[in-house]
Amino acid sequence: MRLTVSTWNINSVRLRIDLVRRFLDEAKPDVLCLQETKCPDDRFPLKELQGFGYPHVVFAGQKGYNGVAILSRLPLVTREVMSFCERQDARHISAVLGPEAGAAAGIALHDFYVPAGGDVPDATLNDKFAHKLSFMDELRAWGGRRPSGPAILVGDLNVAPLEHDVWSHKQLLDVVSHTPIETERLETLRGEAGWVDTMRHLRPPPEKIFTWWSYRSPDWAAADKGRRLDHIWVTPDLADTVKAVTVARHTRAWEKPSDHVPVTVELEL
DNA sequence: ATGGTTGTAAGACAA
Numbered sequence: 001m002r003l004t005v006s007t008w009n010i011n012s013v014r015l016r017i018d019l020v021r022r023f024l025d026e027a028k029p030d031v032l033c034l035q036e037t038k039c040p041d042d043r044f045p046l047k048e049l050q051g052f053g054y055p056h057v058v059f060a061g062q063k064g065y066n067g068v069a070i071l072s073r074l075p076l077v078t079r080e081v082m083s084f085c086e087r088q089d090a091r092h093i094s095a096v097l098g099p100e101a102g103a104a105a106g107i108a109l110h111d112f113y114v115p116a117g118g119d120v121p122d123a124t125l126n127d128k129f130a131h132k133l134s135f136m137d138e139l140r141a142w143g144g145r146r147p148s149g150p151a152i153l154v155g156d157l158n159v160a161p162l163e164h165d166v167w168s169h170k171q172l173l174d175v176v177s178h179t180p181i182e183t184e185r186l187e188t189l190r191g192e193a194g195w196v197d198t199m200r201h202l203r204p205p206p207e208k209i210f211t212w213w214s215y216r217s218p219d220w221a222a223a224d225k226g227r228r229l230d231h232i233w234v235t236p237d238l239a240d241t242v243k244a245v246t247v248a249r250h251t252r253a254w255e256k257p258s259d260h261v262p263v264t265v266e267l268e269l
Numbered sequence: 270a271t272g273g274t275t276g277t278a279a280g281a282c283a284a
Binding site for chain 2: 011012015036038063064065116117118119128158214215216217218256259
């Protein structure tokens with residue numbers, strides 16, 4: 001069977017619910033993981049999203065900031081929310097594809113929203129950067145003790161790890177999201193736990209791949225000053241099942257877009 | 270070096 005999983009930092013699920021519908025209608029993924037829903041749980045548009053053909057939904061939100069959700073055509077079991085850095089931030093949610101999901105049954109889905117880290121890349125001067133590094137340290141520790149079994153980790157990791165993940169490696173070396181301390185930390189925690197970076201597995205450097213373009217760039221498409229902040233990783237047992245990875249760049253040109261675009265992986269199980 | 274835009278939610282704050 002074919003399993004498709006998408007990830008998208010939606011930057012407010014209520015404001016952009018029509019864009020969610022539009023993307024689901026055209027891409028038809030089996031699973032869509034959202035970040036930055038910016039929505040407390042009692043205001044989450046559950047019924048509306050289920051009406052788009054995704055009856056199985058888990059979500060964890062808070063007022064104003066953060067927030068994650070997983071929408072699925074296939075049954076989900078074992079909803080879990082992990083907390084990081086002793087905060088109540090809604091930055092992770094996970095679920096497992098249920099027994100009815102055929103060859104995909106038992107695959108764990110982990111949806112992450114790593115802290116952006118503020119503007120100053122110095123943990124002694126900037127609490128938000130310190131928080132980001134601590135979050136990655138806890139992610140590393142979790143990766144080392146995670147139960148074995150097939151899993152897909154997606155989300156806005158807010159780090160562009162490789163040189164060709166940004167429009168200018170040299171000009172971004174001191175910019176939060178591409179500093180060596182972040183890129184090395186992300187690559188280390190990924191490698192230690194054995195996660196396979198599916199986008200680079202199929203599309204290795206030197207191809208440039210971006211998933212985010214700042215709102216502050218007046219002509220984002222022409223300038224193309226993007227970064228690859230959104231990721232889909234799989235456990236090694238799934239690496240050979242990865243058949244395609246798609247970046248829905250065109251959605252950045254939609255009216256009132258998110259600053260991130262969806263990324264989709266296709267697995268042949 | 271600075272400022273550029275957006276969302277939440279009602280003035281900052283986060284990104």
